[in-house]
Amino acid sequence: MHCFRKVTDDLYWVGANDHRLALFENIHPISRGVSYNSYLLLDKKTVLFDTVDWSVCRQFLENVQGVLNGRTLDYLVINHMEPDHGASIEEILIRYPKVKIISTEKSFLIMHQFGFKIDDNIEQVVEGDTKSFGKHVVTFVAAPMVHWPEAMVTFDTTNGVLFAADAFGSFGALDGKLFNDEVDFKRDWIDEARRYYTNIVGKYGPHVQLLLKKASTIDIKMICPLHGPVWRSDLGYFLDKYDRQL
Ligand SMILES: [Fe+2]
Ligand SMILES: [Fe+2]
Secondary structure: OOOOEEOOOOEEEOOEEEOOOOEEOOOEEOOOOEEEOOEEEEOOOEEEEOOOOHHHHHHHHHHHHHHHOOOOOOEEEOOOOOHHHHOOHHHHHHHOOOOEEEEOHHHHHHHHHOOOOOOOOEEEOOOOOEEEOOOOEEEEEEOOOOOOOOOEEEEEOOOOEEEOOOOOOOOEOOOOOOEHHHOOHHHHHHHHHHHHHHHHHHHHHHHHHHHHHHHOOOOOOEEEOOOOOEEOOOHHHHHHHHHOOO
Protein backbone atom coordinates (compact mmCIF):
# COMPACT_ATOMS: atom_id res chain seq x y z
CA MET A 1 0.00 0.00 0.00
CA HIS A 2 1.38 3.40 -0.89
CA CYS A 3 2.24 6.04 1.69
CA PHE A 4 3.19 9.46 0.37
CA ARG A 5 2.70 13.10 1.32
CA LYS A 6 2.26 16.35 -0.52
CA VAL A 7 5.16 18.78 -0.12
CA THR A 8 3.85 21.50 -2.44
CA ASP A 9 0.99 21.59 -4.97
CA ASP A 10 2.85 19.34 -7.38
CA LEU A 11 5.70 17.87 -5.33
CA TYR A 12 5.34 14.70 -3.24
CA TRP A 13 7.44 12.96 -0.63
CA VAL A 14 7.69 9.33 -1.74
CA GLY A 15 10.36 8.12 0.69
CA ALA A 16 10.12 5.57 3.47
CA ASN A 17 11.13 5.02 7.09
CA ASP A 18 13.33 2.30 8.52
CA HIS A 19 12.85 1.19 12.13
CA ARG A 20 14.64 -2.12 11.83
CA LEU A 21 18.20 -0.92 11.37
CA ALA A 22 20.16 -0.65 14.62
CA LEU A 23 23.29 1.01 13.24
CA PHE A 24 23.37 3.48 10.34
CA GLU A 25 26.32 2.61 8.09
CA ASN A 26 26.95 -0.14 10.65
CA ILE A 27 28.43 2.48 13.01
CA HIS A 28 25.94 5.09 14.21
CA PRO A 29 23.12 3.99 16.58
CA ILE A 30 19.69 5.03 15.30
CA SER A 31 17.31 4.06 18.10
CA ARG A 32 14.65 6.33 16.54
CA GLY A 33 15.15 4.92 13.05
CA VAL A 34 15.91 6.88 9.93
CA SER A 35 14.01 8.16 6.91
CA TYR A 36 15.17 7.85 3.33
CA ASN A 37 13.57 10.77 1.53
CA SER A 38 12.77 10.89 -2.15
CA TYR A 39 10.61 13.46 -3.93
CA LEU A 40 8.45 13.23 -7.03
CA LEU A 41 7.48 16.28 -9.10
CA LEU A 42 4.42 16.15 -11.34
CA ASP A 43 5.03 18.79 -13.99
CA LYS A 44 4.60 18.54 -17.75
CA LYS A 45 7.33 15.97 -17.24
CA THR A 46 7.50 13.73 -14.16
CA VAL A 47 10.70 13.99 -12.16
CA LEU A 48 11.96 11.85 -9.29
CA PHE A 49 14.65 13.33 -7.05
CA ASP A 50 16.92 10.55 -5.71
CA THR A 51 15.92 7.04 -4.70
CA VAL A 52 16.13 5.18 -1.37
CA ASP A 53 17.97 2.46 0.49
CA TRP A 54 17.37 -1.09 -0.68
CA SER A 55 15.75 -1.98 2.66
CA VAL A 56 12.74 0.26 1.92
CA CYS A 57 12.71 -0.08 -1.87
CA ARG A 58 9.40 -1.94 -2.07
CA GLN A 59 7.51 0.74 -0.16
CA PHE A 60 9.24 3.42 -2.23
CA LEU A 61 8.21 1.83 -5.54
CA GLU A 62 4.59 1.63 -4.39
CA ASN A 63 4.75 5.30 -3.42
CA VAL A 64 6.18 6.33 -6.79
CA GLN A 65 3.57 4.30 -8.63
CA GLY A 66 0.83 5.74 -6.43
CA VAL A 67 1.79 9.36 -7.11
CA LEU A 68 2.36 8.78 -10.83
CA ASN A 69 -1.16 7.34 -10.98
CA GLY A 70 -0.73 5.87 -14.45
CA ARG A 71 1.80 8.37 -15.79
CA THR A 72 5.30 7.23 -16.68
CA LEU A 73 8.49 8.57 -15.13
CA ASP A 74 10.40 10.92 -17.44
CA TYR A 75 13.40 11.97 -15.33
CA LEU A 76 15.37 10.76 -12.32
CA VAL A 77 17.68 13.37 -10.79
CA ILE A 78 20.45 11.78 -8.73
CA ASN A 79 22.03 14.24 -6.34
CA HIS A 80 23.96 11.66 -4.33
CA MET A 81 25.09 8.13 -5.14
CA GLU A 82 25.72 6.69 -1.68
CA PRO A 83 23.80 3.39 -1.52
CA ASP A 84 21.24 4.66 1.01
CA HIS A 85 19.97 6.86 -1.86
CA GLY A 86 21.21 5.24 -5.05
CA ALA A 87 20.51 1.57 -4.34
CA SER A 88 17.07 1.55 -5.95
CA ILE A 89 18.04 3.13 -9.29
CA GLU A 90 17.97 -0.19 -11.14
CA GLU A 91 14.49 -0.98 -9.81
CA ILE A 92 13.31 2.34 -11.21
CA LEU A 93 14.95 1.52 -14.56
CA ILE A 94 13.21 -1.87 -14.69
CA ARG A 95 9.81 -0.20 -14.24
CA TYR A 96 10.46 2.96 -16.26
CA PRO A 97 13.08 1.92 -18.87
CA LYS A 98 12.89 5.16 -20.83
CA VAL A 99 13.62 7.38 -17.81
CA LYS A 100 16.49 9.84 -18.30
CA ILE A 101 18.87 9.97 -15.36
CA ILE A 102 20.23 13.47 -14.72
CA SER A 103 23.43 13.58 -12.70
CA THR A 104 27.13 14.42 -12.60
CA GLU A 105 29.97 12.72 -14.45
CA LYS A 106 31.27 11.26 -11.17
CA SER A 107 27.83 9.90 -10.28
CA PHE A 108 27.62 8.07 -13.60
CA LEU A 109 31.10 6.68 -13.00
CA ILE A 110 29.91 5.30 -9.65
CA MET A 111 26.73 3.89 -11.23
CA HIS A 112 28.89 2.05 -13.75
CA GLN A 113 31.12 0.79 -10.95
CA PHE A 114 28.02 -0.48 -9.15
CA GLY A 115 27.20 -2.40 -12.33
CA PHE A 116 24.06 -0.44 -13.23
CA LYS A 117 23.09 -0.68 -16.91
CA ILE A 118 22.45 2.99 -17.58
CA ASP A 119 24.12 3.76 -20.92
CA ASP A 120 20.86 4.56 -22.72
CA ASN A 121 19.53 6.70 -19.88
CA ILE A 122 22.30 9.24 -19.18
CA GLU A 123 21.86 13.01 -19.21
CA GLN A 124 25.02 14.51 -17.73
CA VAL A 125 24.99 17.96 -16.14
CA VAL A 126 27.55 20.33 -14.66
CA GLU A 127 27.23 23.18 -12.21
CA GLY A 128 25.10 26.01 -13.51
CA ASP A 129 23.19 23.90 -16.04
CA THR A 130 19.44 24.42 -16.01
CA LYS A 131 16.62 22.14 -17.05
CA SER A 132 12.96 22.88 -17.64
CA PHE A 133 10.37 20.25 -16.83
CA GLY A 134 7.42 22.42 -17.89
CA LYS A 135 6.48 24.98 -15.27
CA HIS A 136 9.50 24.18 -13.12
CA VAL A 137 13.04 25.17 -14.04
CA VAL A 138 15.83 23.73 -11.92
CA THR A 139 19.51 24.52 -11.70
CA PHE A 140 22.23 22.15 -10.60
CA VAL A 141 24.85 23.13 -8.03
CA ALA A 142 27.96 21.04 -7.40
CA ALA A 143 28.48 20.06 -3.76
CA PRO A 144 31.72 18.07 -3.89
CA MET A 145 32.63 16.25 -0.67
CA VAL A 146 29.29 17.00 0.99
CA HIS A 147 30.11 14.28 1.84
CA TRP A 148 30.94 12.20 -1.23
CA PRO A 149 32.86 13.49 -4.28
CA GLU A 150 29.98 13.24 -6.76
CA ALA A 151 27.38 15.12 -4.72
CA MET A 152 25.31 17.94 -6.13
CA VAL A 153 22.19 19.76 -4.99
CA THR A 154 19.31 20.83 -7.22
CA PHE A 155 17.50 24.13 -6.83
CA ASP A 156 14.01 24.64 -8.23
CA THR A 157 14.03 28.29 -9.32
CA THR A 158 10.25 28.25 -9.81
CA ASN A 159 9.25 27.63 -6.19
CA GLY A 160 12.50 27.97 -4.21
CA VAL A 161 12.78 24.28 -3.24
CA LEU A 162 16.31 23.05 -2.60
CA PHE A 163 16.92 19.32 -3.00
CA ALA A 164 19.84 19.28 -0.61
CA ALA A 165 21.21 15.71 -0.84
CA ASP A 166 22.75 14.69 2.51
CA ALA A 167 23.20 18.27 3.72
CA PHE A 168 20.66 19.62 6.27
CA GLY A 169 19.39 16.18 7.31
CA SER A 170 18.77 14.36 10.56
CA PHE A 171 18.61 10.85 11.97
CA GLY A 172 15.15 9.74 13.14
CA ALA A 173 12.20 8.24 11.28
CA LEU A 174 9.49 10.67 10.20
CA ASP A 175 6.51 8.46 11.02
CA GLY A 176 3.88 10.58 9.34
CA LYS A 177 5.17 13.99 10.28
CA LEU A 178 7.08 15.48 7.38
CA PHE A 179 7.68 19.18 8.01
CA ASN A 180 9.81 20.91 10.62
CA ASP A 181 6.74 22.83 11.80
CA GLU A 182 4.85 19.59 12.48
CA VAL A 183 7.36 18.58 15.15
CA ASP A 184 8.95 20.27 18.12
CA PHE A 185 12.35 20.37 16.47
CA LYS A 186 14.14 22.18 19.27
CA ARG A 187 12.84 19.67 21.82
CA ASP A 188 12.65 16.37 19.91
CA TRP A 189 14.96 16.58 16.89
CA ILE A 190 17.92 18.85 17.45
CA ASP A 191 19.99 16.17 19.22
CA GLU A 192 19.44 13.72 16.36
CA ALA A 193 20.25 16.46 13.84
CA ARG A 194 23.47 17.23 15.73
CA ARG A 195 24.45 13.56 15.80
CA TYR A 196 23.74 13.36 12.07
CA TYR A 197 25.78 16.48 11.29
CA THR A 198 28.68 15.40 13.52
CA ASN A 199 28.88 11.87 12.16
CA ILE A 200 27.90 12.28 8.52
CA VAL A 201 28.86 15.70 7.14
CA GLY A 202 30.67 17.57 9.94
CA LYS A 203 34.04 16.12 9.01
CA TYR A 204 33.67 17.94 5.72
CA GLY A 205 33.06 21.33 7.36
CA PRO A 206 34.89 23.46 4.74
CA HIS A 207 32.93 21.81 1.92
CA VAL A 208 29.66 22.42 3.74
CA GLN A 209 30.70 26.05 4.24
CA LEU A 210 31.34 26.34 0.50
CA LEU A 211 27.85 25.01 -0.19
CA LEU A 212 26.35 27.44 2.34
CA LYS A 213 28.14 30.30 0.56
CA LYS A 214 26.58 29.23 -2.74
CA ALA A 215 23.20 28.77 -1.01
CA SER A 216 23.29 32.31 0.34
CA THR A 217 23.06 33.64 -3.22
CA ILE A 218 19.76 31.89 -3.99
CA ASP A 219 16.33 32.47 -2.51
CA ILE A 220 15.65 29.18 -0.76
CA LYS A 221 12.09 28.78 0.49
CA MET A 222 12.14 25.10 1.34
CA ILE A 223 14.86 22.54 2.04
CA CYS A 224 14.17 18.93 1.06
CA PRO A 225 16.94 16.79 2.58
CA LEU A 226 17.48 13.07 2.03
CA HIS A 227 16.98 12.27 5.74
CA GLY A 228 14.68 13.83 8.33
CA PRO A 229 12.14 16.67 8.22
CA VAL A 230 11.54 19.01 5.29
CA TRP A 231 12.24 22.64 6.21
CA ARG A 232 9.47 25.00 5.11
CA SER A 233 9.71 27.61 7.87
CA ASP A 234 12.37 29.07 10.14
CA LEU A 235 15.10 28.06 7.68
CA GLY A 236 17.47 30.58 9.23
CA TYR A 237 17.44 28.66 12.52
CA PHE A 238 18.77 25.49 10.92
CA LEU A 239 21.11 27.18 8.42
CA ASP A 240 22.64 29.13 11.28
CA LYS A 241 23.35 25.87 13.16
CA TYR A 242 25.20 24.61 10.08
CA ASP A 243 26.97 27.92 9.60
CA ARG A 244 28.29 27.95 13.15
CA GLN A 245 28.62 24.16 13.35
CA LEU A 246 26.42 24.04 16.45
FE1 LIG B 1 25.48 10.19 2.03
FE1 LIG C 1 22.30 9.58 3.25
